[in-house]
Amino acid sequence: MLKEDYIMRSIKNKIKFLANILFGKDIINYEYVNKDESNESDILYKKLIVLISNNNINDAESLLFEEFDPLDKNKIAIALDFYNSINNLEDEVLEKNNFTRKEIKEGIDDIYELLGMDIYKL
Template sequence: MQEKDYILRLIKSCTQLAATIVTGKNVMESLVGKQKNSVSISESQMLSIMINKYIEEGEINKAENMLFQEIEKCKSASNLETALLFYENLSKWSEKRLKQCNFSKREIVEGIEDVKKLYE
């Protein structure tokens, strides 16, 4: 049964793609236009998603830079929460793991202090 459903979804997707190519419309516009469902993500949610992505990739400095850019634009409670969760998460890492990502426990403390100054 699942295989049949999968094949039907695959056929539907291919048909939609072919129709989109023939009509010259953007694929996403066509699909979104047909589907009345929409997903809404706030800027703070997107920030959290991006920071977690960078953390998973070991790009801690990139995540921290993005965090501070957003805080400087908007000193919201949600950005403060994201910052505190970011540093709390990193504080659980070993110094060795942080070093592999070009970061340190000292930088965590400095980062928290910098966030604190921005919100004073």
């Protein structure tokens, strides 16, 4: 349990660090670009929310990486929001999804690498 708490805090710190550097915020929540019309980022975000709520975190993460573009701030915001959201899930929910905090940490590390910031993966 103590190790899980450490990993959870480490994930939060990595998300906070990126959110501060890229968006000037401590935490990032994806905001729809245009509330009246859906664009590519909005559609991706909606799909991820549905997959998570249907206990398909692995499929959601795969979709996130298929669609991720390190030059698109909306996609980066979606990735940070995604990992923050699943990191806030209870351990039992993650287990039900066959997902671990270690996998969340690895996913964030992969985002750092795609952004060319893999020195901060530590």
